[in-house]
Amino acid sequence: MTYRTRLPHRTRGPxxxxxxxxxxLGLFMARQLAERGCVVxxxxxxAGELERAAARLREETGATVHTAVCDVRDRAAVGALVRxxxxxxxxxxxxxxAGVIQVAPVDAVDAAEFADAMDTMFFGALHTSLEALPYLKxxxxxxxxxxxxxxxLGVPHLLPYSCAKAAVGALAEGLHAEAxxxxxxxxxxxxxxxxxxxxxxxxFGGDVDAEFGWFSTAAGAPLLSMDAERAARRxxxxxxxxxxxLVLTAPAKxxxxxxxxxxxxxxxxxxxxxxxxxxxxxxxxxxxxAEAGEPRNPVARLVRSWxxxxxxxxxxxxxxxxxGPRTSS
Numbered sequence: 001m002t003y004r005t006r007l008p009h010r011t012r013g014p015x016x017x018x019x020x021x022x023x024x025l026g027l028f029m030a031r032q033l034a035e036r037g038c039v040v041x042x043x044x045x046x047a048g049e050l051e052r053a054a055a056r057l058r059e060e061t062g063a064t065v066h067t068a069v070c071d072v073r074d075r076a077a078v079g080a081l082v083r084x085x086x087x088x089x090x091x092x093x094x095x096x097x098a099g100v101i102q103v104a105p106v107d108a109v110d111a112a113e114f115a116d117a118m119d120t121m122f123f124g125a126l127h128t129s130l131e132a133l134p135y136l137k138x139x140x141x142x143x144x145x146x147x148x149x150x151x152x153l154g155v156p157h158l159l160p161y162s163c164a165k166a167a168v169g170a171l172a173e174g175l176h177a178e179a180x181x182x183x184x185x186x187x188x189x190x191x192x193x194x195x196x197x198x199x200x201x202x203x204f205g206g207d208v209d210a211e212f213g214w215f216s217t218a219a220g221a222p223l224l225s226m227d228a229e230r231a232a233r234r235x236x237x238x239x240x241x242x243x244x245x246l247v248l249t250a251p252a253k254x255x256x257x258x259x260x261x262x263x264x265x266x267x268x269x270x271x272x273x274x275x276x277x278x279x280x281x282x283x284x285x286x287x288x289x290a291e292a293g294e295p296r297n298p299v300a301r302l303v304r305s306w307x308x309x310x311x312x313x314x315x316x317x318x319x320x321x322x323x324g325p326r327t328s329s
Contacts, residue, residue, distance in 0.1 A: 005240045006036045007092055007142075015089030017041045017082065019072050019128055020098030022049040023319040024196035025146070027057075028232035029095055034063035036236070039089040041066040043081055044098070053319050072098045072124030075131065082131040091135040093239060095144040096128040096168075101198060102160045103215045104205030108280040109160060113205075117160035122167040129175060133184060140183035144239035145172040149192045149252035153259045153266060156274035157211065165190075176244050185242035189235050192252030193218055193225035197312070197320035200290040206280035212292035214277060220312070224251055228314065 007014040016033045020026040021042030034040045034057050042057075042065065044050050050067040057065045066088070070081045085091055099121045102113050125145050136143060150158050151165030172188030179186055199216040218224050226249045238246040247253050259266040314320075 005237045007038060007240055014092035015039050015041070015085055016093040016095075017043065017085050017091065017132070018095045018097055019043045019070070019124065022046060022053045023201070024198050025191070025194060025228055025232060025235075026095075026097040027053050027319055028196075028229050029097065029236055030065070031057055031061065031229075032232050032236040033093070034061040034065060036240075037063070038093070039064045039066070041068055041081075041085050041089070043068040043070040043072075045069060045071055049319065056319070072096075072127055073119045075123075075127040078124075078127040079131040082128070082135060086135040090139060091132065091141060092139050093142045093144075094128060094132045094136065095146065095235075095239065096125040097146045098124045099146070099164075100161075101158075101202035102205070102286060103157055103202055103211050104286065105157050105274075105277070105280040106159055108206035108283050109286075110283070113286070114160045114163060117164040118167065121161075121164035122171070125168050125171060129171065129186075133175075133179065136184045137179075137182045142185050142187070142239050142242060143175070143179075144187045144189055144235065145169075145175075146235075147172065147188055147190045149190050149247070149249070149255055152190055152247075152252075152256050154270065156270055157277050173244075185239075185244075187239045187243050188245045189238065190245070190247045190252065190256070191226070191231055191235070192247075192249030192255075193221075194228045194231050194248075195220055195225050195314050196228040197314045197318040200288065200320050202289050203286035204289060204292060205284065205286045206282075207278040208287050208291075209293045209296065210278035212289050213294075216289065225249070228318065 016038040018026050018030045021030045022044035030040050030042050040063060042050060042053060047069050054065045054067045068081050070077050072078055100117055102117060129143060132143060145168050147169040148165040150162040151169045155162050169188055172186055176186040199219050204211040231248050234248060235246060247256055
């Protein structure tokens, strides 16, 4: 049996909260926490999706799992949620994971897409952090903020996502420094590509079919992406062990290193990569990946089928079946 780091037992709990916990990486992290004896609350915006996720977690782990419909963009709603979890279970660990993914060239998006990404990912993490910290100080608890390798360097065709995740990373590092004296640990998590089935929920603009093709291929390719359940285990271990920072996947670590040593070169190489990505035929509403068609080029169709096969297989276990409100990474 794989050794799993566990939280100290408390009379009530230990209590854990995962935002964006109804599907994808959030659901896998919630499963890890439930398997380690936590009383887990998963929060998202879709009540039906939450109940399906909770029923599966209860069946698989035997743990107590609560659900909460909550929009992390609304600080008052987040405050009410955190207070409820604290009063019911005690609050020992919080993971701010809610997110959106928008894949499009900058010519196909507007300021609204950047605002949407910032509201959900940065302000969602900020609201969760500010509301949770007073309670976590009482338990000397743990806070994990899910950033991304996309926040460590600007990724072409993912600029709204990269900007929001960069802000999450800065928030995590600053909170780690300021909260340490109170006994609260804050872990900045920067995953690379993971096989979470999120390519169905991500939003695409420009040449939607082509954008979906390259993204779903990269997100499922064995050498570029990581098994999401293994990633969830490592993330939960890092948060429980009070690590300051975790970067996941070899390509993400390599990108971080090269960008740190030679940022100018990295930016120029990103420019070369951007020229290989689909051009925008015009600006229009973004569409979810589940609505995208196959690439028109037969070779591209074959490559997408090969690359995304592993990601497609995780859709059921990650509760990614039906497109809905965007709450999970």
